[in-house]
Amino acid sequence: MDSSTSHFSSDGSTALGTSSVPWWAVKLLGVAVSAWAVAALYTLQGNPEIAFFRRADALKREWSRAIGSGHTNRIIVFGGSSCLTSIVPRRMLEQHQLPTLNLGLGAGMGAQILTRYALDAVQPGDTLIVALEPGLLVRPSELEPLGVQFAVATGQPRLLSNGRRVDWLGALVGLRPGGYHVFTLLGKIILRQPLYRYARSELKEGGWHEVAARRDLGNPGVGKLTLSPEGKELLATIYRECQRRGVRVAYAFPWQFCVPEDLTATQREDLLFVREVAAVIPVLREPSLGAHAVREHFADTLLHPIGTAAALRTDELAQAVASWTVWTPEEVEARLSAGK
Amino acid sequence: MNFAELSFWEHLGVGLAIILSLRFVFLRIFPGKVEFYDKTALVVLGLALLLMVSVVAFVIYIALSVVTYVGLKWIQSRHPRHATKYLLVLVPMQLLPLFYYKYSDFVVNRVAGLDIETLRNLAIPIGISFHSFQLVGLAVDTLVFRHPIPSFLDSLIFGSYFPQLVAGPIERRADLLPQVERFRFRWRPRDIDEGATWIAVGLFFKCCLADNLAEYFHRGLANNAYQVWMANVLFGLRIYYDFAGYSLVALGLSRCFGIRLTLNFRSPYCSTDIGEFWRRWHITLSQWFRDYVYVPLGGGRVRFWALNILVVFIISGIWHGAGWNFVWWGVLHAVFLIIVRCSGKFVLPRPLAWALTMVAAFGAWLCFYELDTSVMLSKMAILLRPAAYSLSELKATMALYSPGDKIVLAGLGLLTLLTLGIEWLSVRRTDQPYAYLCKRPVVVVLVILTVLLAPGKNNGFIYFAF
Numbered sequence: 001m002d003s004s005t006s007h008f009s010s011d012g013s014t015a016l017g018t019s020s021v022p023w024w025a026v027k028l029l030g031v032a033v034s035a036w037a038v039a040a041l042y043t044l045q046g047n048p049e050i051a052f053f054r055r056a057d058a059l060k061r062e063w064s065r066a067i068g069s070g071h072t073n074r075i076i077v078f079g080g081s082s083c084l085t086s087i088v089p090r091r092m093l094e095q096h097q098l099p100t101l102n103l104g105l106g107a108g109m110g111a112q113i114l115t116r117y118a119l120d121a122v123q124p125g126d127t128l129i130v131a132l133e134p135g136l137l138v139r140p141s142e143l144e145p146l147g148v149q150f151a152v153a154t155g156q157p158r159l160l161s162n163g164r165r166v167d168w169l170g171a172l173v174g175l176r177p178g179g180y181h182v183f184t185l186l187g188k189i190i191l192r193q194p195l196y197r198y199a200r201s202e203l204k205e206g207g208w209h210e211v212a213a214r215r216d217l218g219n220p221g222v223g224k225l226t227l228s229p230e231g232k233e234l235l236a237t238i239y240r241e242c243q244r245r246g247v248r249v250a251y252a253f254p255w256q257f258c259v260p261e262d263l264t265a266t267q268r269e270d271l272l273f274v275r276e277v278a279a280v281i282p283v284l285r286e287p288s289l290g291a292h293a294v295r296e297h298f299a300d301t302l303l304h305p306i307g308t309a310a311a312l313r314t315d316e317l318a319q320a321v322a323s324w325t326v327w328t329p330e331e332v333e334a335r336l337s338a339g340k
Numbered sequence: 341m342n343f344a345e346l347s348f349w350e351h352l353g354v355g356l357a358i359i360l361s362l363r364f365v366f367l368r369i370f371p372g373k374v375e376f377y378d379k380t381a382l383v384v385l386g387l388a389l390l391l392m393v394s395v396v397a398f399v400i401y402i403a404l405s406v407v408t409y410v411g412l413k414w415i416q417s418r419h420p421r422h423a424t425k426y427l428l429v430l431v432p433m434q435l436l437p438l439f440y441y442k443y444s445d446f447v448v449n450r451v452a453g454l455d456i457e458t459l460r461n462l463a464i465p466i467g468i469s470f471h472s473f474q475l476v477g478l479a480v481d482t483l484v485f486r487h488p489i490p491s492f493l494d495s496l497i498f499g500s501y502f503p504q505l506v507a508g509p510i511e512r513r514a515d516l517l518p519q520v521e522r523f524r525f526r527w528r529p530r531d532i533d534e535g536a537t538w539i540a541v542g543l544f545f546k547c548c549l550a551d552n553l554a555e556y557f558h559r560g561l562a563n564n565a566y567q568v569w570m571a572n573v574l575f576g577l578r579i580y581y582d583f584a585g586y587s588l589v590a591l592g593l594s595r596c597f598g599i600r601l602t603l604n605f606r607s608p609y610c611s612t613d614i615g616e617f618w619r620r621w622h623i624t625l626s627q628w629f630r631d632y633v634y635v636p637l638g639g640g641r642v643r644f645w646a647l648n649i650l651v652v653f654i655i656s657g658i659w660h661g662a663g664w665n666f667v668w669w670g671v672l673h674a675v676f677l678i679i680v681r682c683s684g685k686f687v688l689p690r691p692l693a694w695a696l697t698m699v700a701a702f703g704a705w706l707c708f709y710e711l712d713t714s715v716m717l718s719k720m721a722i723l724l725r726p727a728a729y730s731l732s733e734l735k736a737t738m739a740l741y742s743p744g745d746k747i748v749l750a751g752l753g754l755l756t757l758l759t760l761g762i763e764w765l766s767v768r769r770t771d772q773p774y775a776y777l778c779k780r781p782v783v784v785v786l787v788i789l790t791v792l793l794a795p796g797k798n799n800g801f802i803y804f805a806f
Contacts (some may be wrong), residue, residue: 022529024780027535031784035791145796162746179552179793180748187747218739 002116006143007023014189020251031069039070047177048196050146050153052174053105055200057154058082060207063089067099072125075100075321078118079131081209082254082303085143086313087131090205096318102208104131106146110235111136113147116159119238124246130281131252133303134273134290135163137231140262145181146268148174210307211299217257220302221263235280250326253290255305255313257298266291268336275332341466341506341588342391342801344546346600353391355385365527366488375443379493390467393506397465400437405499407433408475409581411487412482423483429480435483438472439463446662467506469659473509473628475664480632494520501599503590506585507801509604509624519599532596537778538592546585546801547794549759552752553578556745557709563582565728566737568706568719575703577756578799580609582802583622588774607763607773609701612693617701620773629656650674658766660708665716669707676700753788 026171044049067074067089075098077087083104101119112133122128142162148171152158160166177185188195197213204210227235235251242249253274258266269291274283292298296307305313358382366377383599391398411430415423439447445459478498483491490498497520504511557574587604596602608620616628627654637648650671659669688696703723710716722728741749762782766775776782 020527022532022536026535026785028540028783031787032791035788046374069475112586115491133602142797148796161726169350173346176791176794176796178795179548180555180795181753182792183748184744233675306602 021099027311036125036173038175039177040235043177044153047149047181048108049181050149050151052196052198052200052203053150054154054210055111056105056203058207059100059203059205063206064101065304067093067101073099073127074123075127075129076103076118077101077129077252077317078103078105078124079113079254080104080109080114080131080133080136081301082107082256083131083223084207084209085211085304086255086264086297086310087317088204088208088310088314090208090309092318095315096322098318098321102206104207104209105150107133107136108144109147109150111231112143113151113159115234115238116161117156120156120158122242123248127248127320128238128242128249129252129284129317130235131249131254133254133275134225134270137235137277138225139230139231140228141230143170143174143235145174145176145178148216152336164245170320182333193251208310210310211304215300217298217302219294220257220262221261222258222262222269224269227273227276232276232280235277239281248282248324251277252284252317252320253286253288254287254303255292255309256290257295257302258291259295260293263291263293271332271336274327274328275336278327278329278332283323284317284320285327285331286320288316341389341504341701342802343586343593344543344551348389351389353458360384360525374524376493379497379520381525383493383496383500383797385417386497386500386505388501390505391690394466396463397467397506400441400465400468401471401500401505404437404472404475405435405482405760407498407704408479409489409492409495412479415483416489420732423486427480427483430483431476432478434479437465437467437473441468441700443658443662446598455616469509470508471505472498473625473659474508477628478512479516480596487513490517490521497523501594503594503597504601507586507590508622508626509587509602511602512627514689516599523597524598526598528596528598531598532570535595535778535781537594538588540592540649540783540787540790541774541777542585542588542590542592543794544585544790545588545759548786548790549752549756550578550580550582550585551797552582552748552793553756556749556752563722564736565722565725566734567740568723570706571709572702575709576609576702577801579705579708580605580621586801603773605773607760607767608763609698610694611697611701611775612626612690613680613697614673614700615680617697618673619676625656625659626764631796640681646678649677649681653677661711663711664713665707665711666714668716669704672700672704672707676704755793 011163013074027057061228075092081104083102084106085104087100089100092098099237100122103114104119105117106112107114114132114136115130117129127319135340148160152171153177157166157168157171158173187193187194198209199212202212239249255268270290273303274289277283292305292309292313294309297305297312299306301330363377363381366375370377387398387401390401397740405532411426411433412661415426415430419426440460441464445462448454448456448459478495481487489495494517495749498511498513498517498582501511501516501520506724555576557578584605591601591603604623606623608617611617611620632653634648634652637651639645639648642648653670653674655670656673657666657668660669664670687693706719706723707716710719738746759777762776763773766777767773770776777786
């Protein structure tokens with residue numbers, strides 16, 4: 001038996017008393033609870049990312065109320081930040097007469113929370129456009145801390161339920177910043193940069209985000225996409241839920257930047273992904289097939305269009321929704337064969 | 341039975357509340373049966389926690405325990421003079437489930453080239469490698485050293501003691517069984533205080549360091565030496581803090597119940613030769629292989645000692661997983677150890693010896709995480725090619741990380757270095773690894789850091805897969 005714990009008795013600073021209460025353990029628990037309380041307070045009140053998404057949520061609710069009074073059969077688009085930055089609700093309404101809610105938030109919240117957020121809003125007769133980033137559908141999905149924090153901060157704990165009972169304790173424990181947030185925050189403070197790269201003033205009417213930041217995008221290359229079992233199950237669940245509730249539903253490929261030389265190859269990879277997705281849920285047939293090769297049309301990431309490009313993306317989606325043309329298996333195969 | 345998940349602590353709390361409430365009633369009715377109640381309750385608690393994780397693991401564990409106990413009874417009562425010979429029957433029976441779930445696909449399909457579909461993708465029951473080895477140890481120690489067979493209840497606790505059931509430490513009969521035989525549910529404030537410290541340090545290792553490092557470890561198709569080294573270092577640090585963290589929580593939790601477990605790690609990255617590394621890394625497994633494989637083969641006193649080392653490390657590699665990469669990992673470590681042994685009295689300056697040991701240990705992690713042998717060999721070739729260390733390759737590696745990632749990696753790197761530095765100080769000044777990390781003011785800081793920095797995901801333990 002190893003006696004490596006002997007320093008407990010030999011070291012004055014860790015000497016243990018003979019009390020009938022394990023005071024040291026109690027104090028440690030107290031330290032943990034206090035640290036958590038401070039972390040939770042920061043998360044709910046001070047975290048600039050959460051504050052940004054709270055503002056986005058408020059604007060979306062405001063817009064929903066505004067269009068809700070005069071319109072039925074709304075278009076509800078949801079996804080991560082590519083959706084948040086791509087679809088302009090006012091343009092959908094005024095240019096295309098499509099009363100639209102952009103329920104895009106941040107991909108960091110995870111597919112589960114984003115989906116529940118949208119499903120909570122749909123009503124019979126609505127059209128639901130699933131614009132989840134492929135990245136969310138090709139890996140196992142889990143409840144992401146940012147999503148948990150958003151759900152609690154906006155008073156929507158039902159977003160955590162995922163059809164089961166809400167894990168309240170887990171949700172409360174999740175109200176902590178985490179290593180990535182703390183380290184980047186410290187880095188920004190040291191480098192005297194803004195605490196969050198996006199300002200709340202970038203959020204426009206309807207909760208659409210017009211990105212002000214710009215960054216060199218480099219050459220992203222062509223990636224292979226394969227639907228994960230969890231992604232497939234999520235899409236199937238969305239489809240079933242929409243069928244049950246009388247909601248029309250389809251998947252729309254988010255726009256992503258690729259260099260012009262890779263456009264054909266990227267669209268071919270995207271089409272292979274469409275083939276997988278279309279086996280579960282209808283996929284809107286859009287000419288871009290998720291690839292957009294104009295570098296100047298993107299802001300700070302491959303998935304964030306600038307304002308003018310968001311208008312183009314909005315128009316493309318509006319036309320696809322209005323005509324409701326979806327890929328058939330035969331068309332996908334024919335297109336793939338033609339591209340060989 | 342994941343200590344990093346809140347659900348484990350919820351289940352444990354509920355289980356203990358039920359056990360202690362029933363104990364109160366039971367002892368009023370059967371005042372003389374406290375030993376029976378406490379031991380039975382501990383078995384039920386351990387098995388219930390295992391059942392919540394995996395039904396298959398639960399069934400296998402019960403079968404293994406029954407086979408071990410009945411086998412020992414039968415051998416000692418019917419063939420006491422030839423007990424050790426019958427080990428040759430009992431031990432393979434104990435290892436049969438382990439072989440089936442972990443190695444049958446590798447041996448039958450990949451080595452023998454047969455194509456048996458049913459053996460593919462068998463899910464390895466959690467903890468099977470650990471409790472199989474612990475029960476083999478119990479059988480060998482009992483029969484070879486002619487110890488009395490423990491009661492069935494004690495042998496069940498010995499194998500199902502929940503803090504160490506799924507990922508060790510692999511305890512020996514002489515260490516754990518006497519404590520099990522004396523076990524009672526008692527209120528031990530001193531033990532709880534000591535246990536809480538180990539749990540706090542363990543959770544810091546696991547949730548704060550390992551889980552954050554996991555975010556940045558990408559096996560990928562690294563094609564330059566810096567990327568491969570980056571992956572090796574991240575993996576090496578992650579697996580250490582993951583497994584050592586688990587072991588420390590197990591040790592602390594067990595301490596709260598009044599049972600001392602063996603410290604499974606002793607700051608291995610403070611080692612100055614590869615032999616020392618193995619005396620500090622996964623100690624209970626190393627001791628198991630030493631006592632049950634290396635020594636019976638003749639140990640280091642025979643002419644073919646180098647072959648013995650090679651055999652032990654190949655088996656150790658295969659214990660970790662069924663794949664040629666694990667064989668390579670074992671072979672590499674055996675070669676390193678043989679070189680150190682052959683170098684005899686040739687002593688390197690301490691910093692240089694430490695640096696070489698770390699290059700060897702972290703370099704070998706490539707064979708551990710890269711399951712595709714051809715990719716592993718090509719990456720190994722990259723590491724050995726001087727041209728792969730050019731400035732442009734370094735720039736290419738740096739470009740893989742966003743500014744935010746670089747800041748986080750720098751912060752994590754600093755925190756990890758600080759922790760390693762404190763471990764090093766503890767080893768150098770007190771020869772007690774983690775002594776300074778267990779100082780009360782330090783533990784308070786660790787608790788705060790864990791609460792603030794734990795990412796709340798990637799919290800599966802790597803060694804659960806073994």
